[in-house]
Amino acid sequence: MRNDSAVRDTAVFLDRDGTLNHDTGYVTSPEQLVLFPGVPEAIARLNHLGAMVILVTNQSAIGRGMMTIEGLELIHERLAELIRPCGARIDGIFFCPHHPQDGCECRKPKAGLIHQAVTRFALDISQCYLVGDKRSDLEAARTASVPGVLVMTSSYSADVVKARDAGQVPIDFVADSFVHAVDWIEQQIVTRGMRNRPKR
Ligand SMILES: [Zn+2]
Structure with missing residues (x-):
């Protein structure tokens, strides 16, 4: 249930492999999906x-012919099962x-994926965030004008910081973990909610 009109159009876009779960190269079966610690609870906080x-x-x-769409759906059913005990859910994939x-x-x-979601759910792009571990995630965030949070949880993360330092890609926040990323986003949303509260 959405419980606050101030954040009604807010969305947090999440990359999957390397951000929520260990990036094993290609995750092509449900048992290869292993979440990082604290991910279900952190998603529940966003919910x-x-x-x-x-x-x-x-x-x-x-x-590449390594997996079918049905196979991907099984992996995402597994993801839903892994986070459900914490009361967490993914609203769109x-x-x-x-x-x-x-x-x-x-x-x-x-x-394109961000734009698809914005259209489908009538999101306010100025109230959205993205979390990812790769340069391509942060570049997509920049193109969509969404604040980008980098998580330092994969072998790709350090190169994104180097690219940021070289002025090649902006990063709004660097987080040690997905939990840390959600801490920052929560703070942003709460602060904005207070700022937007009507004066009496
Ligand atoms: Zn495509």
Whole structure:
């Protein structure tokens, strides 16, 4: 249930592999999906804040013939099962099934997945956030004009900081973990809610 009109149009876009779960190269079966510590509880906090929690994930394993869309759905059923005991839920899943050479508009670093979600749920882009571990995540956030949070939880993360330091990609917050990222987003949403509260 959304419980606060001040955050009604807010969404937090989440990358999956390397952000919520260990990036094992290609996650192609449900048992390969292993969440980082604290992820279910942190997603539940976003749910309770009234923000929509939306997965935006490149799944080129489909375009590469390593996995079917039905196989991806099984992995996402597993994800839902893993977070449900904490009262957490994912409100929407947008994935790019294409091969990198397909030249599609949805594969991150393009912002197509974010735009699909904004249209589907009539989101206010100025009230959204993105969390990811790769440069392509932060670039997609920049293209969509959404604040980007980098999590230092994969082998890709350090290179994103280097790219930021070289002035190549902006990062709004660097978090040690997904839990830390949610701490920051929660603070942003709460602060904004107080600022937006009507004066009497
Ligand atoms: Zn695509």
